[in-house]
Amino acid sequence: MNGRVDATYARGAAPLVLLATLKLKGFVRGQLRRLRTPTGVLFAFVGLGLAASWIASLALGQWAAMAGGRDDVSPELVRAALVLFTLVSVFAQLGQRGLYLQPAELDMLLSAPVSRARLFGHRLACGLSRAIVGALLLGAAGAFRLPTATGAFLGATCLTIGITLLGQTVSLGAAQLEHRLPGAVVGLLGKLAALVVVGALFVLFAAPIDLIQLDDPLALTREPWFRALALPFEPLAGVLLAPSASDALVRGLPLLGLLAVAFELLRRWPFDWREIAVATTSRMGARLDRARRLGTGASSTGVSRWAARRRVPWLFGRGPVGAVFWRKSASILRRARVTLLFAGLTLTVGVGALLSVTGQLGGEDLTASNVGWAPLFLVVFGSVYLSAGLRFDLREEVDRIGELKAWPLSSRGLFAALLLPQVAVVGSFLGLGCAVFAVLGDLPLAPVLACLVFLPAFLIGWVATDNLFFLLWPVRVVPGADGALQDVGRASVLFLCRGLVASVALALAGGGGALAWWLTPGPDDALARLVAGAAVAVAVTSGWGALALTLGGRVLARFDPSRLEA
Amino acid sequence: MPCPDEPIDAAQPADAEASSDAVASGDPGARPVAESSAAPALLEVDGLAKAYGDTWAVQGVSFTLRAGEILGLVGPNGAGKTTTLRTVAGVLPIERGAVRIAGRDLARDELEAKARLAWVPDQPRPFEALTVWEHLEFTAALYRVRDWKARANALLEEFHLTARRDALGGELSRGMCQKLALSMALLHEPQVLLLDEPLSGLDPVGIRAAKRAIAARAASGGAVVLSSHLLGVVEELSTRLAILRTGRVLFDGDLAEARRRANAGIDSGLEAVFFAVTDGADGDAAAFAVEDAALEDAALDGDAVGEVASPTPRERDAPRPERDGPR
Numbered sequence: 001m002n003g004r005v006d007a008t009y010a011r012g013a014a015p016l017v018l019l020a021t022l023k024l025k026g027f028v029r030g031q032l033r034r035l036r037t038p039t040g041v042l043f044a045f046v047g048l049g050l051a052a053s054w055i056a057s058l059a060l061g062q063w064a065a066m067a068g069g070r071d072d073v074s075p076e077l078v079r080a081a082l083v084l085f086t087l088v089s090v091f092a093q094l095g096q097r098g099l100y101l102q103p104a105e106l107d108m109l110l111s112a113p114v115s116r117a118r119l120f121g122h123r124l125a126c127g128l129s130r131a132i133v134g135a136l137l138l139g140a141a142g143a144f145r146l147p148t149a150t151g152a153f154l155g156a157t158c159l160t161i162g163i164t165l166l167g168q169t170v171s172l173g174a175a176q177l178e179h180r181l182p183g184a185v186v187g188l189l190g191k192l193a194a195l196v197v198v199g200a201l202f203v204l205f206a207a208p209i210d211l212i213q214l215d216d217p218l219a220l221t222r223e224p225w226f227r228a229l230a231l232p233f234e235p236l237a238g239v240l241l242a243p244s245a246s247d248a249l250v251r252g253l254p255l256l257g258l259l260a261v262a263f264e265l266l267r268r269w270p271f272d273w274r275e276i277a278v279a280t281t282s283r284m285g286a287r288l289d290r291a292r293r294l295g296t297g298a299s300s301t302g303v304s305r306w307a308a309r310r311r312v313p314w315l316f317g318r319g320p321v322g323a324v325f326w327r328k329s330a331s332i333l334r335r336a337r338v339t340l341l342f343a344g345l346t347l348t349v350g351v352g353a354l355l356s357v358t359g360q361l362g363g364e365d366l367t368a369s370n371v372g373w374a375p376l377f378l379v380v381f382g383s384v385y386l387s388a389g390l391r392f393d394l395r396e397e398v399d400r401i402g403e404l405k406a407w408p409l410s411s412r413g414l415f416a417a418l419l420l421p422q423v424a425v426v427g428s429f430l431g432l433g434c435a436v437f438a439v440l441g442d443l444p445l446a447p448v449l450a451c452l453v454f455l456p457a458f459l460i461g462w463v464a465t466d467n468l469f470f471l472l473w474p475v476r477v478v479p480g481a482d483g484a485l486q487d488v489g490r491a492s493v494l495f496l497c498r499g500l501v502a503s504v505a506l507a508l509a510g511g512g513g514a515l516a517w518w519l520t521p522g523p524d525d526a527l528a529r530l531v532a533g534a535a536v537a538v539a540v541t542s543g544w545g546a547l548a549l550t551l552g553g554r555v556l557a558r559f560d561p562s563r564l565e566a
Numbered sequence: 567m568p569c570p571d572e573p574i575d576a577a578q579p580a581d582a583e584a585s586s587d588a589v590a591s592g593d594p595g596a597r598p599v600a601e602s603s604a605a606p607a608l609l610e611v612d613g614l615a616k617a618y619g620d621t622w623a624v625q626g627v628s629f630t631l632r633a634g635e636i637l638g639l640v641g642p643n644g645a646g647k648t649t650t651l652r653t654v655a656g657v658l659p660i661e662r663g664a665v666r667i668a669g670r671d672l673a674r675d676e677l678e679a680k681a682r683l684a685w686v687p688d689q690p691r692p693f694e695a696l697t698v699w700e701h702l703e704f705t706a707a708l709y710r711v712r713d714w715k716a717r718a719n720a721l722l723e724e725f726h727l728t729a730r731r732d733a734l735g736g737e738l739s740r741g742m743c744q745k746l747a748l749s750m751a752l753l754h755e756p757q758v759l760l761l762d763e764p765l766s767g768l769d770p771v772g773i774r775a776a777k778r779a780i781a782a783r784a785a786s787g788g789a790v791v792l793s794s795h796l797l798g799v800v801e802e803l804s805t806r807l808a809i810l811r812t813g814r815v816l817f818d819g820d821l822a823e824a825r826r827r828a829n830a831g832i833d834s835g836l837e838a839v840f841f842a843v844t845d846g847a848d849g850d851a852a853a854f855a856v857e858d859a860a861l862e863d864a865a866l867d868g869d870a871v872g873e874v875a876s877p878t879p880r881e882r883d884a885p886r887p888e889r890d891g892p893r
Contacts, residue, residue: 108705109708110681275658
């Protein structure tokens with residue numbers, strides 16, 4: 001028998017309460033450690049300021065808008081919001097089926113004398129503590145929109161706790177079903193679900209007028225089927241819409257009691273989830289590890305076995321630069337098929353919006369001076385937006401930078417080769433977008449062509465500057481990671497700095513282009529002026545790109561990966 | 567076996583204490599004396615089977631481990647060593663078969679059984695925000711360890727972690743994580759210690775400390791399962807050997823017996839035996855040859871030790887048992 005073990009074994013919750021306390025203490029300690037340096041304080045201040053201003057805008061925006069009197073809140077709107085919020089949250093949980101334990105919890109607690117019910121309760125309690133933080137945000141957002149602040153905060157608390165419990169139930173139930181059913185049946189069910197979602201989207205987009213009355217979108221909530229769907233949310237809607245604080249308490253407190261009962265029932269669910277937890281933890285651990293290394297963009301998604309079957313062509317030959325390009329292309333094509341699809345959809349929506357705006361602004365007069373700004377807008381903002389979403393640049397490789405430096409390429413060549421595939425992908429998207437925009441909008445060809453020539457120069461300049469800043473002040477933002485507040489602050493400051501550099505480059509290019517336009521002889525020949533202006537602008541932007549690539553190569557040669565904290 | 571509800575001090579058998587003294591005297595290679603069959607069985611694994619989808623990772627693994635024994639569990643990658651250890655540790659549910667720890671059935675009397683074991687995984691992952699000392703504090707609460715601070719300090723000293731006592735879990739190197747995991751595992755002096763590659767990442771000083779601790783645990787009446795690819799370490803520490811391949815026990819016995827079965831020379835090391843057993847012309851043929859011999863032995867001495875019980879084809883095709891149920 002163990003010599004040092006006390007009379008009774010750890011059947012109680014005391015060790016898990018101790019664990020939660022130690023984790024909280026560790027979190028606070030970690031935050032305080034990050035405040036030891038002046039930059040830590042500065043970036044925490046910026047991050048906190050951003051978070052506080054966001055919360056304040058949620059709460060006070062409506063207060064300012066009301067200017068002294070509350071608007072009547074539509075009960076239909078509240079019900080619709082509750083149904084929508086719950087459905088979205090539950091569907092999101094279906095994507096992460098199972099039960100996630102921290103790896104340390106999995107190793108230490110599953111082999112320790114702790115009952116699974118208590119361990120599950122501990123995980124649920126951790127989830128609920130996060131839910132209560134979310135409830136504070138939601139409550140702040142609703143405090144001036146709903147009849148009482150008490151109702152807003154109490155209702156938000158009930159909502160977030162209920163969604164956490166429901167989400168975990170759905171997640172575990174789906175995992176159990178998946179675990180029991182044969183793989184072929186699971187695959188078939190997944191395809192059917194995808195089909196239903198695609199069908200619903202098609203119906204929504206194909207027949208919006210029949211289904212949703214645009215002048216009264218809430219008419220949908222008065223349909224009998226929607227009323228049936230919203231029926232379980234009626235008590236919660238009652239709390240949110242309670243006319244007085246006491247009424248909100250009378251309605252809300254019993255609801256909290258019911259949720260406590262649901263918590264206890266879920267905790268005691270007679271189901272051995274160990275195997276599912278091991279699988280979920282392994283899957284989520286790999287995902288979190290990718291997010292730590294690669295950020296949360298497209299490059300952090302997993303490689304599908306199906307995608308890996310297809311060969312990727314060697315577009316730039318079999319030399320060192322071609323090899324790096326090929327490797328990055330394979331990473332993009334095998335990782336980010338879904339992300340590429342969504343990028344295409346986003347671009348489609350963007351082009352559609354631009355067409356609508358230029359159509360309204362230009363009317364019949366679609367001259368270059370009237371609508372020429374639109375493709376330029378698409379190029380500049382599309383480059384910034386898509387580069388952030390389709391991030392297949394140096395950040396993806398930063399953990400193996402030592403290995404990369406041993407490759408037979410100059411630092412500048414390596415820096416350029418690592419960025420080119422991302423530039424090619426984003427550039428292709430935007431080039432296609434410009435072409436579609438020009439054809440559908442029946443725009444004059446000259447400004448669109450000028451923008452297409454300007455696109456690669458600007459994109460290289462932007463991506464190279466972005467990566468140069470990353471190498472100089474490396475920071476990776478991982479949601480929920482320790483020190484995320486400082487990282488958000490630092491990332492925001494660095495984004496502003498990059499934006500400043502790009503603005504200066506654009507101003508120089510624009511100024512040079514305007515000067516060339518003005519100096520070009522022959523005031524009646526607009527095309528010649530446009531060519532001259534665009535040529536100067538492209539030359540200045542290319543100079544910016546070349547400078548950023550050169551500096552990037554130099555910084556890469558000196559980069560020390562141990563500076564990365566996340 | 568004393569009742570678990572009674573507070574019990576570490577009372578060791580005289581011979582075990584003598585062995586423990588030998589280990590403590592500074593001889594890192596001091597090997598605990600293997601207990602006789604009269605020593606209490608601390609770990610009984612009977613017909614353990616585990617499948618991932620349609621693939622059987624473990625097929626009818628059986629062995630019994632008595633007080634003072636160190637079982638070296640070896641086998642190629644994918645042999646089922648880690649799955650076996652994870653199932654015995656209670657991390658994975660038992661699909662088929664039974665596991666008893668110090669007489670407690672792991673399925674029926676789970677908490678009592680788990681209170682008597684400790685498991686060190688192949689890649690220990692501490693809590694990132696907890697310090698080394700807080701990990702020990704938490705482990706002490708988890709297993710209700712009396713006077714844990716003195717014991718924890720001694721373990722930190724033993725594994726050269728005293729200077730890192732306030733370091734965060736997220737700041738530890740691989741070797742430090744391993745040392746911390748070993749310290750946590752030894753804090754409550756478990757009767758059964760399951761170790762999956764416990765020496766990987768350790769520096770020579772750490773390896774020496776770990777070897778001493780493993781030998782000392784066995785010498786003080788515990789039973790240790792040591793899974794490792796470091797055959798030299800297994801040979802040095804183990805009193806018994808189990809060779810796994812494709813989820814089955816190919817051999818279970820001592821090294822001398824393994825040499826005899828593998829037709830290896832008397833001076834052959836474990837490496838030669840390992841390759842002779844696992845790299846034969848046909849894995850299954852070799853397995854059956856060893857199984858037959860093992861079954862004969864078991865029948866002769868009427869002992870479960872060394873028993874190999876792979877499921878018959880009929881058993882393998884039988885519907886898999888319900889995995890879920892209240893615990």
